[in-house]
Amino acid sequence: MPAGATTGLASVKRRAALLFLAPMLALLALAAGWPLLRTVWFSFTDARLSGGGYAFVGLENFYNESWGGLLADPGWWNAVYNTLWFTGVSVGLETALGLIIALALNVEFPGRGIVRAAVLIPWAIPTIVSAKMWGWMLHDQFGMVNDLLMSLGLIDAPWAWTADPDLALWSVVMIDVWKTTPFMALLILAALQMLPRDIFEAARLDGVHPLRVFWRITLPLIWPALLVALIFRALDALRMFDLVYALTGNSEDTMMMSVYARQQLVEFQDVGYGSAAATLLFLIIAVLVACVLTLGRVKLAEPGR
Amino acid sequence: MSWSPLQRVGFAALLAVIVLIAVFPFYYAIVSSFQAGSELFEVSYLAAPDLSNYAAVFTEQPFGRNILNSVVVAFVVVAVSLGLGVTAAFALARVHFRGRGLLLVTILSVSMFPQVAVLSGMFELIRSLGLYNSLAGLILANMLLTLPFTVWVLTTFMRELPKELEDAAYMDGATPLQVIRYVFLPLLGPAMAATGLLAFIVAWNEFLFALTFTLSNEMRTVPVAIALITGASTYELPWGNIMAASVIVTVPLIALVLVFQRRIVAGLTAGAVKG
Numbered sequence A: 001m002p003a004g005a006t007t008g009l010a011s012v013k014r015r016a017a018l019l020f021l022a023p024m025l026a027l028l029a030l031a032a033g034w035p036l037l038r039t040v041w042f043s044f045t046d047a048r049l050s051g052g053g054y055a056f057v058g059l060e061n062f063y064n065e066s067w068g069g070l071l072a073d074p075g076w077w078n079a080v081y082n083t084l085w086f087t088g089v090s091v092g093l094e095t096a097l098g099l100i101i102a103l104a105l106n107v108e109f110p111g112r113g114i115v116r117a118a119v120l121i122p123w124a125i126p127t128i129v130s131a132k133m134w135g136w137m138l139h140d141q142f143g144m145v146n147d148l149l150m151s152l153g154l155i156d157a158p159w160a161w162t163a164d165p166d167l168a169l170w171s172v173v174m175i176d177v178w179k180t181t182p183f184m185a186l187l188i189l190a191a192l193q194m195l196p197r198d199i200f201e202a203a204r205l206d207g208v209h210p211l212r213v214f215w216r217i218t219l220p221l222i223w224p225a226l227l228v229a230l231i232f233r234a235l236d237a238l239r240m241f242d243l244v245y246a247l248t249g250n251s252e253d254t255m256m257m258s259v260y261a262r263q264q265l266v267e268f269q270d271v272g273y274g275s276a277a278a279t280l281l282f283l284i285i286a287v288l289v290a291c292v293l294t295l296g297r298v299k300l301a302e303p304g305r
Numbered sequence B: 001m002s003w004s005p006l007q008r009v010g011f012a013a014l015l016a017v018i019v020l021i022a023v024f025p026f027y028y029a030i031v032s033s034f035q036a037g038s039e040l041f042e043v044s045y046l047a048a049p050d051l052s053n054y055a056a057v058f059t060e061q062p063f064g065r066n067i068l069n070s071v072v073v074a075f076v077v078v079a080v081s082l083g084l085g086v087t088a089a090f091a092l093a094r095v096h097f098r099g100r101g102l103l104l105v106t107i108l109s110v111s112m113f114p115q116v117a118v119l120s121g122m123f124e125l126i127r128s129l130g131l132y133n134s135l136a137g138l139i140l141a142n143m144l145l146t147l148p149f150t151v152w153v154l155t156t157f158m159r160e161l162p163k164e165l166e167d168a169a170y171m172d173g174a175t176p177l178q179v180i181r182y183v184f185l186p187l188l189g190p191a192m193a194a195t196g197l198l199a200f201i202v203a204w205n206e207f208l209f210a211l212t213f214t215l216s217n218e219m220r221t222v223p224v225a226i227a228l229i230t231g232a233s234t235y236e237l238p239w240g241n242i243m244a245a246s247v248i249v250t251v252p253l254i255a256l257v258l259v260f261q262r263r264i265v266a267g268l269t270a271g272a273v274k275g
Helices: A003-042 A074-106 A112-124 A127-137 A144-151 A168-193 A197-205 A210-238 A242-248 A257-267 A271-300 B005-033 B037-041 B052-060 B063-094 B100-110 B115-128 B135-159 B163-171 B176-205 B208-213 B222-227 B239-259 B261-272
Strands: none
Touching: A003 A271, A003 B063, A003 B100, A003 B115, A003 B135, A003 B176, A074 A112, A074 A168, A074 A210, A074 A257, A074 B005, A112 A168, A112 B005, A112 B239, A112 B261, A127 A168, A127 A242, A127 B005, A127 B222, A127 B239, A168 A210, A168 A242, A168 B005, A168 B261, A197 A210, A210 A271, A242 A257, A242 B222, A257 A271, A257 B115, A257 B208, A271 B100, A271 B115, B005 B239, B037 B239, B052 B063, B052 B239, B063 B100, B063 B135, B063 B176, B063 B222, B063 B239, B100 B135, B115 B135, B115 B208, B135 B176, B135 B208, B163 B176, B176 B239, B176 B261, B208 B222, B222 B239, B239 B261
């Protein structure tokens, strides 16, 4: 092929690429870019949901001398604390349990397909449905969990799983772990199945203890995949909304950052203040994403890749 | 593997516990959905199929309409995401141009947006377009969730196809659009199915936008309708109806996921592990 034809084709392809990208980028700008910019702008105003005029108030929604603002609002810090606690505990448990399930599913045994299908079921159930199902099972008067625990003699009076301040957040964690562990397990299982079999065969022939094999061979090899899955889950947990909203509504005990921002915005009609909370949550997640992407790029830039 | 009998029993017990915990809550929801009236307030693990709760869901509220709303929103969102996604993925995976890496990173970051961060801006946009309390508004808002993800997953799939295929087509004088249509689309069938299914699940389950941007019972999608089911008295929720509605919308989803489980796992790993 003459050189001219190649460059001609390359420029045809480039032009087509721009044409193909344009509608997608336009829609993304409309559905993501513009609303995000407007939210950030609203966070510097005193806009109300009911409409009417609004004014630029600078950083007053974040901090001011007269009524404090977001950074002086104990309600906001409670939401931040709950969200971070929830993220740490639930993602930690999901990783540990996901590892156990993935290791079990990686063993060849009769009926493995059925077990894997069963594990997928919690993931397939819509979050709102999970919240309602568990809300019913954890019902303080008629729930089967209290009934079961009482007939087993483990508790002597019914527990208020979703209303007791000491239990509510644990209930949210438990439901989230139940629902999302399958996702972790499947991602880890996919990583496990890509490992070369001969290493494990060699370790077995050398009589290395299985636990040692796990710590020294399996875990380091699946670590990159595990880390990516963990980061995705953590980002998801930080923006938690539906499960908490459907289970406990706007209760203080389980207040998350997303729930707090929406409550200010929709229920209290305070667009400026709610947008400020939403902007702070966005900043927290953006910083995390930036860290992750930088780390990812450093790894990609390593020699040999 | 050479395991002692004790280890085998332990392993079988572990598997039994995993399956029981995974499956039991939905089983219990089905049992509860068959119990009407005061039966519901006695815990039992077996029930004869009594469909009165199912009938009540459809007569006491516009649940049929809610299902239709969810189906319309999810199908349109999937169709638009796949249509725009496959051409965009072709551009990002098969064509070299400046700024491609940056564009990919931007798209990946958008898929990690917290939904609430666009809530007030989206509210204003939807109201100014006259789309408040309409399915069109929900479709627009859902694009934020499905489009970046679709583009990203399809790009990772498309990158792996051999270059010789398209070279031959270009040699025969095909245009880029023809290359997508006749070379890539037939090969991308499984990837499109997996991505479309995941996008469908996302749109079907979406809650925050549907809760905020609709007002009337008739415009609600299924998750909002279930979350907001109220009974005759404000003090006691009609749990039987809620469980019946939950079972109705979950059974097709579980069936889909089980039938396509291999493809879904492939889509999830392409979206996450290689990310």
